[in-house]
Amino acid sequence: MSPSKSDRGSETRELLLVTAERLFAEHGVEAVSNRQVSEAAGQSNNFAVGYHFGSKEELILAIVRRHSESMERRRTDLLAELTGSPDLRDWVSCLVRPTTQHIASLGIPSWYARFIAQVMTHPSLRERVINESFTSRSLKQALEGMSRLIPRLPEDVRQERSDMGRLLIVHMCAERERALHAGTANPRSTWESTAAGLVDALVGLWLAPVSARR
Amino acid sequence: MSPSKSDRGSETRELLLVTAERLFAEHGVEAVSNRQVSEAAGQSNNFAVGYHFGSKEELILAIVRRHSESMERRRTDLLAELTGSPDLRDWVSCLVRPTTQHIASLGIPSWYARFIAQVMTHPSLRERVINESFTSRSLKQALEGMSRLIPRLPEDVRQERSDMGRLLIVHMCAERERALHAGTANPRSTWESTAAGLVDALVGLWLAPVSARR
Numbered sequence: 293m294s295p296s297k298s299d300r301g302s303e304t305r306e307l308l309l310v311t312a313e314r315l316f317a318e319h320g321v322e323a324v325s326n327r328q329v330s331e332a333a334g335q336s337n338n339f340a341v342g343y344h345f346g347s348k349e350e351l352i353l354a355i356v357r358r359h360s361e362s363m364e365r366r367r368t369d370l371l372a373e374l375t376g377s378p379d380l381r382d383w384v385s386c387l388v389r390p391t392t393q394h395i396a397s398l399g400i401p402s403w404y405a406r407f408i409a410q411v412m413t414h415p416s417l418r419e420r421v422i423n424e425s426f427t428s429r430s431l432k433q434a435l436e437g438m439s440r441l442i443p444r445l446p447e448d449v450r451q452e453r454s455d456m457g458r459l460l461i462v463h464m465c466a467e468r469e470r471a472l473h474a475g476t477a478n479p480r481s482t483w484e485s486t487a488a489g490l491v492d493a494l495v496g497l498w499l500a501p502v503s504a505r506r
Numbered sequence: 507m508s509p510s511k512s513d514r515g516s517e518t519r520e521l522l523l524v525t526a527e528r529l530f531a532e533h534g535v536e537a538v539s540n541r542q543v544s545e546a547a548g549q550s551n552n553f554a555v556g557y558h559f560g561s562k563e564e565l566i567l568a569i570v571r572r573h574s575e576s577m578e579r580r581r582t583d584l585l586a587e588l589t590g591s592p593d594l595r596d597w598v599s600c601l602v603r604p605t606t607q608h609i610a611s612l613g614i615p616s617w618y619a620r621f622i623a624q625v626m627t628h629p630s631l632r633e634r635v636i637n638e639s640f641t642s643r644s645l646k647q648a649l650e651g652m653s654r655l656i657p658r659l660p661e662d663v664r665q666e667r668s669d670m671g672r673l674l675i676v677h678m679c680a681e682r683e684r685a686l687h688a689g690t691a692n693p694r695s696t697w698e699s700t701a702a703g704l705v706d707a708l709v710g711l712w713l714a715p716v717s718a719r720r
Contacts, residue, residue, distance in 0.1 A: 406627075491717065501706065501709075503706050
């Protein structure tokens with residue numbers, strides 16, 4: 293393959309990724325076909341998604357991976373600063389700030405937060421995306437650091453709070469991204485203040501006593 | 507209008523409400539047209555939604571109202587039991603349990619939780635639905651009872667935690683409704699255990715110290 297052909301290939305790939313992310317963020321994963329992605333990306337070949345990614349699922353995982361590298365790097369840097377910190381807030385911060393900082397770096401409009409919120413409503417894709425992300429070394433390290441600082445919880449409560457934490461981060465970020473795009477975000481708020489509010493709330497959530505009524 | 511004609515009218519109205527709720531829950535509010543709702547409800551007249559509700563927005567508010575009466579009644583009953591309770595958990599319960607109990611009463615599959623989750627991603631509809639619900643007398647009473655038992659918070663933190671609380675209730679219920687429908691819900695969990703977990707978490711969230719870094 294000539295270099296120019298290979299360059300064009302990776303440009304097309306990038307264009308498909310960016311277009312698909314926006315369409316999935318706006319309309320949901322199931323509402324948008326591979327053909328619509330190809331057309332919206334200006335590809336004369338309606339099978340461009342199939343050719344470059346194989347399937348819609350692989351396209352979605354490629355969009356996820358496109359962002360996860362930057363978040364992984366941010367998390368590794370944060371973790372390096374806090375070896376053995378006794379402050380739960382520091383470890384929760386490693387769950388929140390790689391995401392908020394990454395979204396802030398994307399500018400306005402970004403689509404990633406809303407894209408992830410849409411993917412999370414899809415039963416099988418959600419599992420694949422969560423499994424893929426939770427194999428991340430840095431995330432495991434952050435979660436381990438966190439669990440050393442919270443009282444022992446029954447396994448179902450731990451799972452439930454982990455779900456709640458994920459929902460809070462995903463949907464607070466998606467709501468803020470949507471508000472920034474629509475111009476309705478609180479003018480005094482920043483991604484950093486959103487992160488600080490999330491860290492406070494998640495610390496409260498993880499330390500909350502478990503009601504005897506359960 | 508003859509009685510039978512009026513009966514048919516209210517049957518059609520009901521059929522449109524039920525069909526629209528399911529379609530909006532599955533595909534999102536923007537992805538589904540009034541025409542699609544009419545067709546899926548088996549109406550030969552494609553303008554049935556327009557005729558019975560005027561607009562998509564009015565149709566959506568009618569679906570919301572169809573459920574809110576039952577939740578309002580449940581909340582009023584709960585509030586009657588706890589006059590002046592000094593336990594924050596009781597007041598938070600009045601925010602959570604009317605919703606979880608109502609969804610439980612709908613059986614499987616229900617669509618209401620997923621419908622509300624979809625509506626909440628729509629900027630203008632979200633405002634209308636929140637405004638409509640927050641004028642509810644019982645909800646105001648529960649929120650007032652709650653705020654008497656939490657430390658004074660800066661207004662932006664109060665607003666942010668109120669958003670987080672709403673997101674947690676809406677999306678935990680939508681995830682559970684989706685899992686019940688797909689047969690993937692944890693077999694030991696119930697709507698009551700979901701409510702208990704949410705109440706614990708929300709109490710922790712509201713009582714969480716506000717970080718000085720904000």
